[in-house]
Amino acid sequence: MRLYEFAEQPDDLGFDVVDDVQEYMKNDSSFYRRVYYPTMCKMQECMEGQKDPKDLVRPMIELATRLYVEKYNINKKPQDLLTSEDYDDLINRVYEDEVEALRNGEY
Numbered sequence: 001m002r003l004y005e006f007a008e009q010p011d012d013l014g015f016d017v018v019d020d021v022q023e024y025m026k027n028d029s030s031f032y033r034r035v036y037y038p039t040m041c042k043m044q045e046c047m048e049g050q051k052d053p054k055d056l057v058r059p060m061i062e063l064a065t066r067l068y069v070e071k072y073n074i075n076k077k078p079q080d081l082l083t084s085e086d087y088d089d090l091i092n093r094v095y096e097d098e099v100e101a102l103r104n105g106e107y
Helices: 003-007 017-027 029-048 053-071 084-103
Strands: none
Touching (some): 017 053, 017 084, 029 053
16 A cells, blocks of 8 residues: 555445434434434524524534534544535425424424
8 A cells, every 4th residue: 555545535434424414413312312303493483583593503413513523533624524505405404304393383
């Protein structure tokens, strides 16, 4: 093995990072209990007040990305893990997954 092979890191991690971060947010019990669920409760309050609840999702995703990188020792900076398109996609995915529960007052 040559030294340059250690220094080069592929941009592609070999899996869908957006899917993986979304699964992390829902399945990590500590993150879900401390961040995800309270954010969903705030989103529900926004929907009742006729405000856009998607504004609350971005800070949650930024925190999730930082914790995800730390937990799984991803060799990227948290701000480099997701593109702005990935953030938008993840915000929409979270909203689409939860909108029915939010409308039904489940949070």
